[in-house]
Structure formats: structure tokens, C-alpha cells
Amino acid sequence: MKKKYRVYSTPKDGKIDEYFKEVDKFTLVYPSKPELLINDFLKDVNKLSYEFKEEYSAKDIPKIWDKAGKECIKLCEENLDVLSATTKFPEEALRLYVKNIFDNLKEDYLLKIVKGEIGNLEYLDKFAPSIVGYAKAYGPKYAVHIFPETIGPQPLSTFQTGVIKTPAICKPSSGEPIFTTLWIDSLKEVDENIGKYIWSVPWKGGNEKIEDKLFGNEDSAIIVYGDNITIDNVKSKSKGNVLEYPFKAGIEIIKINNSEEINEIATKLVKDISYMDQCACFSPHVVYVIGSPSDSKKLCEKMAKELDNCPIKRKKIGVDEKSVISMLKYTYLLEKSAGLDVEVYSGKDSLIIYEEDPSFQLSPLFRTIRVKPIKNIGELVDLLYGYKNYLQTIGTNLKEKEKIADFFEDYGISRVVDIGKMPINKLHHHEGRPLILPLIRWVDVE
Amino acid sequence: MDNITEFGYKTESEKIKKLKFEGIKNNFEYLYNNNPFYRRYCETLHEYGIGDKITPEDIKEYEDLYKIPLLPSDFFKELSTRGLENYIITDNVKIDTFFTTSGTTGTATKYLFDEESLKLINGENIFTCKEILNVKDGDKIIFLAPPPEKSKSGLVQGAYRMFHGIVKDNIYFLYEESIEKEPSKILEELVEKIKREDNGKIHLYGPPFVYYEIAKELEEENKIIDISGKCMITGGWKRWKGGEIPREELYNIIAERFNIEKKDVRDGLGLTDIFMWCPECEYHKKHIPLGLHVSIRDPENFNIPVESGEEGLIAFMSPYIKSYPPFVVTGDIGVETTSVEEFCECGRIGNTIEHKRRARGTLPRGCALVLEELIKRMENEEKI
Numbered sequence: 017m018k019k020k021y022r023v024y025s026t027p028k029d030g031k032i033d034e035y036f037k038e039v040d041k042f043t044l045v046y047p048s049k050p051e052l053l054i055n056d057f058l059k060d061v062n063k064l065s066y067e068f069k070e071e072y073s074a075k076d077i078p079k080i081w082d083k084a085g086k087e088c089i090k091l092c093e094e095n096l097d098v099l100s101a102t103t104k105f106p107e108e109a110l111r112l113y114v115k116n117i118f119d120n121l122k123e124d125y126l127l128k129i130v131k132g133e134i135g136n137l138e139y140l141d142k143f144a145p146s147i148v149g150y151a152k153a154y155g156p157k158y159a160v161h162i163f164p165e166t167i168g169p170q171p172l173s174t175f176q177t178g179v180i181k182t183p184a185i186c187k188p189s190s191g192e193p194i195f196t197t198l199w200i201d202s203l204k205e206v207d208e209n210i211g212k213y214i215w216s217v218p219w220k221g222g223n224e225k226i227e228d229k230l231f232g233n234e235d236s237a238i239i240v241y242g243d244n245i246t247i248d249n250v251k252s253k254s255k256g257n258v259l260e261y262p263f264k265a266g267i268e269i270i271k272i273n274n275s276e277e278i279n280e281i282a283t284k285l286v287k288d289i290s291y292m293d294q295c296a297c298f299s300p301h302v303v304y305v306i307g308s309p310s311d312s313k314k315l316c317e318k319m320a321k322e323l324d325n326c327p328i329k330r331k332k333i334g335v336d337e338k339s340v341i342s343m344l345k346y347t348y349l350l351e352k353s354a355g356l357d358v359e360v361y362s363g364k365d366s367l368i369i370y371e372e373d374p375s376f377q378l379s380p381l382f383r384t385i386r387v388k389p390i391k392n393i394g395e396l397v398d399l400l401y402g403y404k405n406y407l408q409t410i411g412t413n414l415k416e417k418e419k420i421a422d423f424f425e426d427y428g429i430s431r432v433v434d435i436g437k438m439p440i441n442k443l444h445h446h447e448g449r450p451l452i453l454p455l456i457r458w459v460d461v462e
Numbered sequence: 463m464d465n466i467t468e469f470g471y472k473t474e475s476e477k478i479k480k481l482k483f484e485g486i487k488n489n490f491e492y493l494y495n496n497n498p499f500y501r502r503y504c505e506t507l508h509e510y511g512i513g514d515k516i517t518p519e520d521i522k523e524y525e526d527l528y529k530i531p532l533l534p535s536d537f538f539k540e541l542s543t544r545g546l547e548n549y550i551i552t553d554n555v556k557i558d559t560f561f562t563t564s565g566t567t568g569t570a571t572k573y574l575f576d577e578e579s580l581k582l583i584n585g586e587n588i589f590t591c592k593e594i595l596n597v598k599d600g601d602k603i604i605f606l607a608p609p610p611e612k613s614k615s616g617l618v619q620g621a622y623r624m625f626h627g628i629v630k631d632n633i634y635f636l637y638e639e640s641i642e643k644e645p646s647k648i649l650e651e652l653v654e655k656i657k658r659e660d661n662g663k664i665h666l667y668g669p670p671f672v673y674y675e676i677a678k679e680l681e682e683e684n685k686i687i688d689i690s691g692k693c694m695i696t697g698g699w700k701r702w703k704g705g706e707i708p709r710e711e712l713y714n715i716i717a718e719r720f721n722i723e724k725k726d727v728r729d730g731l732g733l734t735d736i737f738m739w740c741p742e743c744e745y746h747k748k749h750i751p752l753g754l755h756v757s758i759r760d761p762e763n764f765n766i767p768v769e770s771g772e773e774g775l776i777a778f779m780s781p782y783i784k785s786y787p788p789f790v791v792t793g794d795i796g797v798e799t800t801s802v803e804e805f806c807e808c809g810r811i812g813n814t815i816e817h818k819r820r821a822r823g824t825l826p827r828g829c830a831l832v833l834e835e836l837i838k839r840m841e842n843e844e845k846i
Contacts, residue, residue: 342762346537
């Protein structure tokens, strides 16, 4: 018999109609009528909003999230098989990603984020002294989290609304609902009562019965991760505050000073490329090399070897992804036949393309990367500007990271990090924005 | 190759396979020997460890056709973007004309042809149209698309040549002159005018979005246009706005509003890179023209066909085109629904395929999208 996993979470008692979806050797259990659960939430939302504020103070939340993080690492470890089936990542990769997600979900760090943004946590509980008298920060009546297929944002996203004590509905991705469920189960394991205020309800995006009601309240907030279509859809229906985290891409800018450095640089680049197989917002899509074409090609060769020997295997990909990558490979081989200066380094589960054309192109992901030589950073000025809505992280081995940040100040870049450190370890300003401030409204009593 | 009209869709599988094998093998040999670019590509693939080194001598039997190196269709787009279409032209072939496909993602993709290749393509297109769609001399065709003078799109040009080969000048265009009125009104008047002159069958031909718009207008006004022929659909099902057109809904509404049976609503899969199409039979199965080799390939190794019913990339090879290598793997996912050894429910020999979707991760493209833009532009010009 297949092992069953309930992929929704609600504090409601009583019978809920369910349907089942088979994923490999697992049965995922979904609510048949998610609109009924949403109706229940909306019916009680005033009460939930009031009680959440009454029962918790802001400083309780970082403590609970910290403990839940530790619990979730254990839960994920116990459920790696199903998590691997839904995320398609191999278990050894998931172990690494889960550890990284929770490594910095620590009470003191979370407190620092909130204090850094609003100064005093007490503003979230009551009127506290301010420069004009007293002030209090109010959150929305309720929040909706729309999560992507990639695991990662759930803990911090729910913290954003948790610390302002706003009841929330989480909508997990239909393809990967397990991580969200495990996270909410972890919170409930640490504090059973918190489950009253954080529900998880999967529904098919676009369901008007749900979205017209849920998104149609002016006092709500929606935190949405996803592609532009998903985000535009949500924005077109939403009357409340929308905090969007759209599809993003990273680039690497490296300088090869001498060929002895190539091995070390290649190892670090491969670390960035293989992490989540480029499915994350910080992942690199193009490596720009300040150096000679021959050094760039040597770097490609070394990266190809490193990727072939990478201890963490690539996630399982479907017909579509395989097709897009193969089409790209064959197109470049044709260009090679046509005499263009391109090289193709095709590994078992990776594709590296060297080409002289420095234009930026998005990667089809899954360990597919273009490597392009440039003479200096100045060359990127025109090439990258058109992609400013996509760009997020720059990985570099150049020492002047601040100068790079200044150089690209109008390009939508929000992180400049060392190569090999593109995966987000400590998140502070997500997409260049604070985490809590966009969700609150201040009232001053003078 | 043998004249296609010596065969038919009732011919047994072995003869059809022989026809395909000889046609494709001969064309591969011709292009390998006369198209230096293609020959270099065959060698490059081998250098990069993709399959054995393939020469015409290696193509000895039908199964060997899968070894023929395929060009990804994206490459044609890349060439057009860089203005390098001439680069892949075969030595000593005189280019007479060009057709285009979509320009939805920028530059339209351009395909250069010699008249001899076009004649051969058209020969089989006419044959397929007669055999599968039963279009006859004396019938009338209304294009729900701009006339060939206004569009170099293969969807318009290829179809015009094909229908002209059957019905001669009995071809009309919905978007020929004025688009001041609603399209359904123009069509209604055009059908009435044709009927006053003659009583032959009237067939419609056009992209899904035009059918959808017209049928919806007719539905709103509770009107029916009696055409007595077939409604032939071609082009993509995606729209600029409003997502994908619902297939079943469109079939039903077309049948209802043009007073025909649903089996006479026929979609066709355009093989844009080789300017042929696979029209549906009365069971809505898309039939591969007899001379072509169309198959579903393993997305990671194009030399391997996937099992019937399994998803893979649609690949096609033409025996007709000499001007460029017509051995193409598309970015479209499909399944084979009837093998080349089997007969379809309609009694015609396979193979048949079903187009599933554009591989996710690529940009949208398709002739219908371009036509939609062109028609909108024409409408705006009228308004100005």
C-alpha cells in the first residue's frame, strides 16, 4: 500500500472531502473542495486576527520559528523519499538544501531583521514610544502566501506575516506541496496553537470561486512567488497589497589573472551552478570572463569535468526540459559547423556553451550555462540593461564588490557576492526590499 | 522518387515504407554531397560524440533513416535573426522565392526555395488534400486569412498554392479588402455571393482564432452560415490575449455555426520548416503525407524514436526540398497515435501523430500568432 501524505493543513475538525494524487510510490491527499476551507478561513478571519494578536507577542515568533526550523530539518530527513518524489531533487541534494534553508533561521538573526527594520519589536504589539509620541504598526487583516515549486521561501515568508501576527493562508505549488506541509507541521509540533493562524490550502491557480473572494479584500496582503503570468494574474485580481517575488536570474563576472586560478574558479562556479540546478532566483545564467578566449575555454573544460564529477546529481527532468536543452545543444553545434566561434561541452547532465557573442541570454536551467569572454565590465553596460527586471545576484571574484554594486545600481541587482556563494545564506533585503516594512502601516499618537 | 499519385492511403505498409525510404535516402544523399554546410554538420556531430559518422552509404534500410542528422528548427530562426539564410543553401540551386513563419519573437524565420522543390511539395500537398479532405475541382475555398500578396507566411502561401492546384481561381479571401465590418458579416455576405453564382461546396480555411471570433459573433447573433463543405484549421491555438483556445469548444461551435458535422471540422498540423501539413481525417487523427518521414524522437538522443504513444520531440524529413536540408527536429512535443505499420480507424494507412505542446521553456511561436497580429494591424489601418 502506498504511503499517504496529507498536503493541506487547517485547524478545522470534522470531515473534509479529499481526493488523491499518486506521485511515484506515494499518495498525496488534497481537499476536494478547497473553496470550503477558504470560506471557513474568511468567515473567522476577524476573530483569528484578533486572537493571534492577543495570544502572541512579536518576540514569541522568532523563538517559535527557530525551534520549528530544527524540527523541520528532522521532519524533512524522515520524509526525504516523498520530498525527493515531488521536488525531483535527489535525497542527498535535499539534505544540503534543507540544512541551508534553516541554518540561519535563528531567533537572534530573525530578531535582528525585525529590529533593523522597525527599531523596536513592541511596535508590533502595542503603542510604544516614538520620536513623535507613541506609534504602533498594524499588519493586514490577513495574508496569502503563494509559493513556487522550488523549496525555500516558506519559513521566512511565513515569518514575515507571523511576526506581525497576521493570520495567513499558504498556497503550496500543486507540483510540490510537501515542503510547505512539513514546515507548517513543524510549527505546529513546536506550538500546536500556531496552526490556528497559518493554514495551508492547495488549489488550482485561477480558481475564481476562491481567488475572487480571497484576493478581493482591500485589507489583505498577498506574497506571491512565481513567473510573470502568475504574478500578473494575482495582481489583476487583488485589491490588497501585493508583495511580488518574480522569476530572477544571476550572473557571474570573473577575472582570470593567471591560468593557475582556473581550477579554483571552476570549482566555485560549479558550486553555484549545481545548487538547486539553477532553479533558484540567485542562480547564475551566464558567466562573463574578463580574460582571453583561450583561458575562458580552459575554464569551460575544467567546469565540464567538475560538473561530471559533481557528487550531487541533477534533479530529474521531464521531456520538456530535456527537449529544450537538447535543442540548444544541437543549435550551437550547427553554429559551430557554420564556422562561428562557439564550443559545446556536453556532459551527462550538464551543458556548457562557450561563445564570443557577449549578449545576455537566460539559461534553460538544470546545469546549462553560457560562458562569454569580455574585455571589461564596461562591455556589460548596454548588454544587461534590457534585463534589469530579471537580474538579482552577481557572483564575482573581483575585489571591488561595492564598485560593482554602484556600477549596476540601475540594473535591478540586489546582491553582489563572492563566486561559490550565490546561494542565499543570510537573507536580509529580499529583491532589494525590506521584509516587514512593506506589510505594515503605522499609526502615530502625538 | 515515384510519383506519389501511384500510391494511396490504402496502400500496404511495406510499399509506403519503401516509398519513404527511397525518397528520404536519395534526398539525404543529394544534400550530403551538394550542401557543404550540412555535410560539415554531419561531421561535427560525430566529432562531438553524437552517433556514428553517417554518410549516405550507411542508410541501407528503413530503420537507418533515424540515423540521418537532424537540424533543430530553432537554427532556422537563429539564421534569420542574423540575416544568414543563404548560408545553408545547397550548391547550384537557384533560389526563386522565400516563405516565412512566425516573427512573434522578433525576426520572422525565412526559408528559401527553388521552384522545383516547391513543385514537388505542392504535388504531395494537393494529393493529401484530395485524399484526406476530399477537396475537389469545382469547390470553393474561403481563406480566413490575408491574401498571399499581403503575407509571405507559409500558412498562407503554401495553402494558396495547394488549393489553387485543385480549385483553380475559386479562392476567396475574407481579409482581401475592407475590414470595416465584423468578420462574421463579411463572411456571411461572401458566402451568399458565392452561392448566388454557383452551388459547389464551400470550404473555409484559417487559423483557430479567426474561427473562434467569427463563430462567437454568430453565436451572439444566433446566426448560422451554411457552407456545406469543410472547415479546415491551421496554425497555433494560442492567442496574444486570452490564453489557448479551447479545442473541443471550437470544434463544437464551428460545427454548429456553419451547419456541418463535427467530423468535417479538420485541424491540420503545419510542418512549418518544410512547408507541408498533416490534416485530420474524419476521426480527427493527423495523417502524415505518404512521402514524408515524421516520427517522435527521444529528446536526449534524436537518433532514437520513442515507443508509439510515448511523448517525445516531433521530427520530420522531406524527400522534396533541395534548397536546404529538410531534416528537422522541432521544439514541439508529440506522440505517435498510429504507427506506419497500422491503419487508422478511417481505413487509411499510418502514421498519425498528435501535437501535444511547444516544449515548455521555449518562447511562443506559430504562424497563427503572426497572422493575428497582421489582421489586427490591417483592422487598425482601416480605422485610421
